[in-house]
Amino acid sequence: MTDTRWLDADEQETWRAFLWTSRLLSEALDRQLQRDSGMPHAYYMILAMLSESPGRALTMTELAAIVHSSPSRLSHAVNRLEEAGWVRRSKDAEDRRTTIAELTDAGFAALEEAAPGHVAEVRRHLFDPLSREQMTEFRRSLHALLASLDPHREAPCAEKRP
Amino acid sequence: MTDTRWLDADEQETWRAFLWTSRLLSEALDRQLQRDSGMPHAYYMILAMLSESPGRALTMTELAAIVHSSPSRLSHAVNRLEEAGWVRRSKDAEDRRTTIAELTDAGFAALEEAAPGHVAEVRRHLFDPLSREQMTEFRRSLHALLASLDPHREAPCAEKRP
DNA sequence: GGGATATGGTTCAGATCTGAACTTTTTTCC
């Protein structure tokens, strides 16, 4: 770090716009979900990812990777979801180290109840303001950023190669 | 909410890419700042915004607006920053309700120490992966999103009208 | 076989964040 190359005006502006956009969006989603369904966005994601999995179940490690959570955070979150009756833990018979988290029927119902409002909020803030071409170009840029942020491509939003 | 319009494949992909990008970026910044300077990004922002203000001081309300923090969160954060000796609180003589937060010399020094590494991280993850044209287009999209997320334009990254 | 290492998860301690309640001071408005 000999000689810092500071951000010029356009870069500053872009950086702050990105910061504000991501914070405002995640706050809007959290507020909507908390208000209408009594769960933070992180918990919604857990339910959603489980619901898309075969058998509506995943090991804790798989689930942590998909929702990008630390083992610790996920463990706490699943504790709450289990208290709510939305997820059930069980031990794997093959490998007794691993814990399987399974979406309960009540959890699936809660997710179905929450989804429409959540999707509407995402659409309202993320897609309604952008034209289709803008969205495509925007996604291209995000994938370029992901290449740097996630060099091993662990994120479950792999770039589709044409 | 009669009939939900779900996200199509491209929208799903865009939405997940955005989620991952913003989370990975904010984690990368937090990790770098915590490791090299012992502060989370939110605290860095407070120091940075104070340093750019006349007299390196702002009222708590002004500061909360600029860094987009709730009054409560800001109050907690300034407690920590005061314990670290980086910020000093004082009462306004005119309006005895308001508290003024002022960056100390030690706080300014800590900021100067932290800035190069932080800027390098932002540049590395946000600007190196994008061409200049991509960045400009990306910023345009962000401003379109901000129009919906921040209808009263409270964010300090006002769209420049040509 | 059996110790060293790796893997899967949880727990612990502590930091941060959230929303609501509260205190103090100022402004508004008869």
Next chain:
DNA sequence: GGAAAAAAGTTCAGATCTGAACCATATCCC
């Protein structure tokens, strides 16, 4: 002038998150 409302912050209680330490099981490799 004085009660009611607003504004500025703080504090309280509780939720969530973080990183490190920890336990249990499984795999590796002589």
